[in-house]
Amino acid sequence: MSTRHTIGAALCTLALAGVAGCGTSIEVSVPGQADGPVLSIGVALDEPGMSWYHNGAYSGFSVQVAQYVAKVLGYANKQIVFRSVPLDERAQRLTDGTVDLVVGSYGGQEADGTQIDYAGPYLNTSQGLLVRDHDDGEREVAGAGDLAGRTACIVQGSDSGQALRAQVGSVSVEERDTYQQCVSSLLAGQSDAVAGPEPILYGLRDQGGSAYLAVLGDSYGSARFGVGVRSGQPKLVAQIDAALRQMVADGSWRQAADGLQSSVGYRVDTGSNPPRLVEAKQ
Structure with missing residues (x-):
């Protein structure tokens, strides 16, 4: 138990060092002088393998999608500026013009389409659970059903808690600002699982150490990743959908998916991916 507390403290320190979870927006411009609009x-910034800020740069599957879409829209790399935007602030940042696009999993408060319209999705996944490895007896969580009367941690603004409650009505949901805070809560014993889209959980397991963390095979619900824009821009949505179709057609999407597997061990479900929705939307 003392080892787990030490790991939790180390993760918290790492998050603070990277300004993840401190309420600070990290802006990164691609090297080079922008020539034209940005x-x-x-x-x-806290999703290893998907969208991860590390060593002064962003990387991951979602970041690669964003870069590809930007290129098809006519922007060179040096005209791209990445800004960290918490899940529960995306609609506000789009509305006030802080950002032009957002990439990531659909949030729980965005389903009505009144503030954000989504192109895509560019990835279909399941919701999953990250737990402490080697727990036994009453503390063991082997599946979603074991969370009855216990606590799962989610990131504020996520719909993972709602999906989990649909499976386990008596689960308590703890909201934190970042995934790193949820992992620290889990390792410290304050919560019993971290709930979220599976590729994000695989990245957290990889970052936190597979000797201490495990992703359960008992997935539940669904999760989608898309490109969000301010509501009322159907032409832009159609252009992004076209870019996503092109990314699939030229093999760039598969290359990014293979990179996701090699970096954090998450294998994309080929039964539901590449998403066919991008081909059907008008």
């Missing part, structure tokens, strides 16, 4: 893209 495209500001809102991304997460």
Whole structure:
């Protein structure tokens, strides 16, 4: 138990060092002097493998999608500015013009389409659970059903808690600002699982150490990743959909998916990916 507390403290320190979870927006411009208009893209900074801020730069599957879409829209790399945007602030940042696009999982408060319209999705996944490895007896969580009367941690603004409650009505949901804070809560014993889209959980397991963390095979619900724009821009949505179709057609999407597997061990479900929705939308 003392080792787990030490790991939790280390993760918290790492998050603070990277300014993840401190309420600070991190802006990163691609090297080079911008010549012409700049495209500001809102991304997460705490999702290893998907959208991860590390060593002064953003990387991951979602970041690669954003870069590809920006290129098809006519922006060079040096015209892209990435800004960290928390999940529950995306609608506000799009509305006030802080960012032009956001990439990531659909949030729980965005389903009505009154503030954000989504192109895509560019990835279909399941919701999952990250737990402490090697727990046994009463503390063990082997599936969603074991969370009855216990606590799961989610990131504020996520719909993962709602989906989990649909499976386990008596689960308590703890909201934190970042995934790193949820991992620290889990390792400290304050919560019993972290709930979220599976590729994000695989990245957290990889970052936190597979000797201490495990992603359960008992997935539940669904999660989608898309490109969000301010509501009322159907032409822009159609252009982004076309870019996503092109990314699939030329093999760039598959290359990014293979990179996701090699970096954090998450294998994309080929039964539901590449998403066919991008081909059907008008």
